[in-house]
Amino acid sequence: MHPKARARVTSAAIWAICLAPLLWLILRFREDGLGANPIEEFTHWGGTSTLILLLLTLTVTPLRRWGGWNLVRYRRRLGLAAFFYGLTHFMTYVALDQFFAFEYVLEDIAERPYITVGFAAFVLLIPLAVTSTRGWIRRLGRRWQRLHRIVYLAAGLGVLHYLWKVKADTLWPMVAAVVLAVLLAARLKPKRARRRKARVRR
Amino acid sequence: MLIRVKNAGLDVPSSEITPEETYLNRRRFIAAAGAIAGGHLMAPALGGKAGRAYAQGAQDFSDATDELGGEVNTYEDITTYNNFYEFGTDKRDPSRNSGDFKPAPWTVEVNGHCAKPGTYALEDLLAPHTEEDRIYRLRCVEAWSMVIPWRGIPLADVISRLEPTGSASYVQFKTVVRPEEMPGQRRRLIPILPWPYLEGLRMDEAMNPLTLLVTGLYGRSLLNQNGAPLRLMAPWKYGFKNVKSIVEISFVEEMPRNTWNVQTPHEYGFYANVNPEVDHPRWSQARERRIGKLLRQPTLMFNGYGDQVAHMYAGMDLARWY
Numbered sequence: 001m002h003p004k005a006r007a008r009v010t011s012a013a014i015w016a017i018c019l020a021p022l023l024w025l026i027l028r029f030r031e032d033g034l035g036a037n038p039i040e041e042f043t044h045w046g047g048t049s050t051l052i053l054l055l056l057t058l059t060v061t062p063l064r065r066w067g068g069w070n071l072v073r074y075r076r077r078l079g080l081a082a083f084f085y086g087l088t089h090f091m092t093y094v095a096l097d098q099f100f101a102f103e104y105v106l107e108d109i110a111e112r113p114y115i116t117v118g119f120a121a122f123v124l125l126i127p128l129a130v131t132s133t134r135g136w137i138r139r140l141g142r143r144w145q146r147l148h149r150i151v152y153l154a155a156g157l158g159v160l161h162y163l164w165k166v167k168a169d170t171l172w173p174m175v176a177a178v179v180l181a182v183l184l185a186a187r188l189k190p191k192r193a194r195r196r197k198a199r200v201r202r
Numbered sequence: 203m204l205i206r207v208k209n210a211g212l213d214v215p216s217s218e219i220t221p222e223e224t225y226l227n228r229r230r231f232i233a234a235a236g237a238i239a240g241g242h243l244m245a246p247a248l249g250g251k252a253g254r255a256y257a258q259g260a261q262d263f264s265d266a267t268d269e270l271g272g273e274v275n276t277y278e279d280i281t282t283y284n285n286f287y288e289f290g291t292d293k294r295d296p297s298r299n300s301g302d303f304k305p306a307p308w309t310v311e312v313n314g315h316c317a318k319p320g321t322y323a324l325e326d327l328l329a330p331h332t333e334e335d336r337i338y339r340l341r342c343v344e345a346w347s348m349v350i351p352w353r354g355i356p357l358a359d360v361i362s363r364l365e366p367t368g369s370a371s372y373v374q375f376k377t378v379v380r381p382e383e384m385p386g387q388r389r390r391l392i393p394i395l396p397w398p399y400l401e402g403l404r405m406d407e408a409m410n411p412l413t414l415l416v417t418g419l420y421g422r423s424l425l426n427q428n429g430a431p432l433r434l435m436a437p438w439k440y441g442f443k444n445v446k447s448i449v450e451i452s453f454v455e456e457m458p459r460n461t462w463n464v465q466t467p468h469e470y471g472f473y474a475n476v477n478p479e480v481d482h483p484r485w486s487q488a489r490e491r492r493i494g495k496l497l498r499q500p501t502l503m504f505n506g507y508g509d510q511v512a513h514m515y516a517g518m519d520l521a522r523w524y
Contacts, residue, residue, distance in 0.1 A: 036283035169291040171392045
């Protein structure tokens with residue numbers, strides 16, 4: 001395939017991934033209007049979508065390193081999609097679930113560990129979304145990369161949020177934890193490469 | 203740790219004293235509920251016509267309310283939004299995955315400290331008693347609630363007939379184990395809960411006139427996802443106390459273990475009385491979302507049944523015995 005055509009197909013596929021949760025939501029809504037407790041269903045949808053998009057954002061680097069597939073130019077799109085689902089998730093909780101009862105929201109954030117870590121994960125994503133523009137990347141230079149390592153922490157807190165939320169069935173939170181662990185481990189430099197570098201330096 | 207609570211102020215075996223008191227209390231409750239809910243609704247029950255033959259007839263509960271004015275939830279909501287982990291943990295799983303479950307024929311084993319142990323066919327266990335329709339609030343520990351028109355028999359009536367002895371201080375209930383019909387019980391990797399699902403009540407709670415052995419809702423037989431063919435309903439307790447698809451009733455001396463308490467002891471106790479002042483460690487119990495309503499509403503102490511049940515817990519520290 002012509003490189004340009006190939007780029008177009010890849011771009012479309014990334015858009016499809018970013019919008020897939022919306023499609024799922026529409027289909028689910030047509031099925032039974034989100035069921036007996038639509039607010040709960042919508043909240044869960046937002047959280048799940050955020051976590052999936054966040055984990056997909058984190059697959060870009062391992063794909064490049066181990067799969068030789070460079071999708072770095074689409075990483076921002078995936079990351080911003082994760083952020084917007086996260087924003088939806090948070091706003092659903094504040095507006096629909098708690099109906100702006102801020103005293104309860106603050107109590108939840110302060111006293112319910114699963115909400116504390118979920119809220120922290122969301123807050124940590126805000127500076128990353130803000131500094132995702134080309135201008136900010138240029139302005140921050142090397143510090144940009146260091147700043148954006150926060151995403152590991154945000155993803156970890158997101159998985160913890162999910163794990164602490166479920167009542168008994170930890171299967172899916174555990175799957176998310178394993179996926180995140182694999183994605184983070186895939187970033188570690190292999191021992192041999194590190195040694196070689198050390199030797200060169202010597 | 204074990205605690206033993208004698209039936210408050212009763213020195214005679216529970217089997218000897220309950221019927222009359224139970225009967226009178228129940229009459230009072232039904233009369234009160236009926237008066238508030240609109241006499242026509244409770245009339246069949248009061249008239250004694252709500253027998254088993256009546257169970258198949260569809261009844262219109264759509265405009266009915268509980269005694270506090272709460273509208274009855276739709277049949278659709280009650281039968282598609284369920285926690286019945288034997289069929290999966292999604293709220294829709296029980297209605298989708300329970301098609302293979304066979305609620306008939308059904309037997310219930312009765313054992314422990316009672317004069318009439320044995321394996322009873324469900325019909326034989328229920329036959330001597332009259333079914334009643336009762337509109338109860340159901341408050342889930344997850345902070346949502348519904349109003350449901352149950353059909354059932356006061357548990358006290360059945361227990362009296364089984365003649366528990368003086369050493370029967372608690373009643374334990376067990377849900378059926380049928381991995382071949384219940385997909386949630388089939389999972390090997392990270393099992394959902396330890397099966398079988400166990401629950402229990404103190405004898406005075408079991409004999410309380412509010413406590414029902416439920417066989418139906420909306421005037422129809424129970425669907426599989428709601429715990430067919432026989433489930434418990436103690437409306438002042440969190441939903442998880444109300445064990446479904448009961449196959450065993452045991453009269454025991456000591457406080458039985460209940461599944462959620464075994465699973466997560468610091469979050470789920472034996473009593474599990476609805477209490478807005480004692481939060482779940484992970485979320486507030488002060489408010490609840492009534493299914494079908496947009497805004498959360500305050501949760502009531504004992505789910506609004508304090509007049510009928512608070513006396514059983516007089517002097518108990520409910521923060522400790524959550």
